[in-house]
Amino acid sequence: MTLEQQLIERFNSLSPSHLEVINESAGHGGYFPGKESHxxxxxxxxxxxxxxxxxxxxxxxxxxxxxxxxxxxxALAIHAYVPDEWQGQAPASPDCAHAPKA
Incomplete structure (x- = not known):
């Protein structure tokens, strides 16, 4: 089971009405295909x-x-809301200073 799948499983224990787990590892230094770190x-x-x-x-x-x-x-960026606060979109993640250059 991938780390992403494990996170989803664990966060489901918080009874979310909305849940997104996004692997942002590709935008960080030292990335290689399949890496799960951010x-x-x-x-x-x-x-x-x-x-x-x-x-x-x-x-x-x-x-x-x-x-x-x-x-x-x-690293784990957390955007935690109650239903009344949720507007359908979370802020974008900042660029990593060590991100691979395209």
């Missing part, structure tokens, strides 16, 4: 109701705990 998660869930942003992130990190370690996931 991810972006967009998650909308009632579980986040009443929580501050840092508390939402803590819940997401807890769900992915053992996957965020050396040799596995290096």
């Amino acid at each position: 991810f972006k998660v967009i998650i909308v869930s009632e579980v986040f109701s009443g929580l501050r942003l840092v508390q939402r992130h803590q819940k997401v990190y807890a769900a992915a705990a053992e996957l965020i370690s050396p040799g596995k996931i290096h």
Whole structure:
């Protein structure tokens, strides 16, 4: 099972009404086909109701705990919303300074 699939499985435990897990590894230095090191998660869930942003992130990190370690996931960009906040689109990720040059 890929890291992306494992993340999806773990984040489903947060009962999302919307979930996107995007492998952004290709935009970072040292990329090679099949690399899974940088991810972006967009998650909308009632579980986040009443929580501050840092508390939402803590819940997401807890769900992915053992996957965020050396040799596995290096970076995880988190966009966590409650349904009332979700506008259908998360901000774009910034370019990596070490991204492969086209």
